[in-house]
Amino acid sequence: MVDGKQSISFRERIQGFTRNQTALLVLVLLILIVVFTSLSGGTFLSTSVGSTILTDWGAYILLAVAETLVVISGGIDLSVGATLSLSTVTAGWVLVNGLHLTSKTTGVDAWPALALAALVAVLTGLLVGAVNSVLINILKIVPFIATLATFGAAAGMAIIISGGMPLQGPTDFSLINPLRIPGLDPKVFDTGLFSPLVILMALVTLVVGLFLHKARFGLYTYAIGSNVFAARAAGISIARHTTKIYLVGGALSGLAGFYAYVRLGGGSPTSGTGMELYAIAATVIGGASLMGGIGRMWGTVIGTLILITVQSGLLMIGVATDWKQIVVAVLIAGAVAVQTLQKKNGVR
């Protein structure tokens, strides 16, 4: 015992460092950036790559945020990607088949139509969230199976509504192009990193993050995820609160569908294909536990950034993108290992 107190072992140092989840994630991100920059001969560390990474981050982040809420509450949502697909398609359908607008409407002229697209997409997402809530809270189906069902139904409906083809409609591509500080020549110093829509996605993330960490909404979410019996005993209505969580998750996925609509200039039925797995991966890499009760919004924000950086980085250094899956697998395993270490230390 005396010996142990005299010198801090290497293992203890590691354990101490892993307590600071956010610092660890930032470190991983920095290492990735350094590795990709050196292997790409410097091209990776450029504003244009940065803006592409942020554009992709904007596409994934709201799904990851939705997933984080659900995972912290002890559930899982497999339907986020399909909800994105369905929402982007219903938005496209209303504009193209409902209002007979075409891709010839561009720029500021497209804004009223885009506002409507955003509304339709969010309402569609809310609807899927409501179905999830009914399946989980009223029919008492476990979240994995309930959201697997809505995943299939939403993906199928996206195809039926769109006829399997992208519904090309009005858009304003400048909304997803990076904003630049006026007066500075981008050839000398390119300031273009954040597009208006990426800023919007970041603000939405911030608001949800504040609700998660600073409001009763978050407190209840953690309580239910940590111990559902204790939460019930404390007077929290489990059904009412999980309904809120799945509704918010649906609305966020719907907004991600609007993002895909603007980015692709239309509603494409496969816009969300495969994205649920990356949303879950980003959440886990960010430090959330699939057992519930553990997770931070900052972790998810950086976890998503790490995933996208890997995707872009591998392409920039010319490594086959097949490797992406392997790198992602390593990151997930690493994140879970850190969690296990923390549990041993009694850190939450």
Added chain:
Amino acid sequence: MKRSIKIAAAISIVGAIALAASGCAGASNQPIKIAFVMGAESDPFFQAMKVGAEEEAKAEGVTLIWQGDPSHYDVATEVPIVENIIAQKPDGLVLIPTDPDGLQAANDKAIAAGIAVANVDTHVTDLSKVVTFITGDNGDGGAKAADAIAAKIGYTDGKTYDVVVGLTSATATTNVARLDGFKAAIAAKYPGITIQDVAYSASNPQTAASNVENWLTKYPNLAGIFAIDGTNASGAAAALQAKNLTGKIALVGYDAYPANVELIQSGVFTALIAQDPAAEARLAIKTLVDYIKNKKSPAQRDVVIANVTLDANTSAADLKKYTYVAN
């Protein structure tokens, strides 16, 4: 006593079912049942194929089963669907395999179960027991894409050009055949063109757009993009329009989605290589019906249906003919 009554009842029920079943099999006026199993059902290519299949099935009086994963182009989801179809005992199966080896076992199991199997568009590795294999000429389509890019960039011998190729997966045989045709044409006719990179979209147009955005940084002098299927074509078109590069980089896509055909006129696409999926489906059903009814194998097992190049010079009538129609 009670037990023996139960057993007798059970035997008589089983007997009745067996009789009924044999009666069904023996009836010659039972309509022929043909199943289609594909990768991602949402792919407009398959939707266009469905239009042709439904037309032909109606004309031949065939009951059509149409089944695929809603949106994943994946071996893992396709194999169980084929297993399920085999259990439904159709007379014929038109299989569009997502992977040549991954679907081989399921393909052979269907044949062993007495189902006449055709492969359409893509194929399994061992085609020896398959009634027919019908495909678009993907190799030739790839070569046509190379020609279209070369024409757009004003290819001159002695100069060098960078191009990239967006694919959906590394194993889909159509993707591979198009890429091979593209590479062969470049090697033979356009030695100044270098294929710098390929990347995969996994059926998601947002990923396809992101790949193109990264390439634009990596290859500042990028001359051309070959977007090997509809998903990649959509993603690449959006990325180039967003970056105001319409017409500045040669973009040749594949598959005639109505939205993409419109973009030929506005100059976003240099050209689209179009297939005729409806014709493939019609021929597949016709060949299978002939085989099931008359036990007659087609004179030629492998049939290739030509691809066409759609560009700004294509007549409106031809554009209409090749544009995919949704249900």
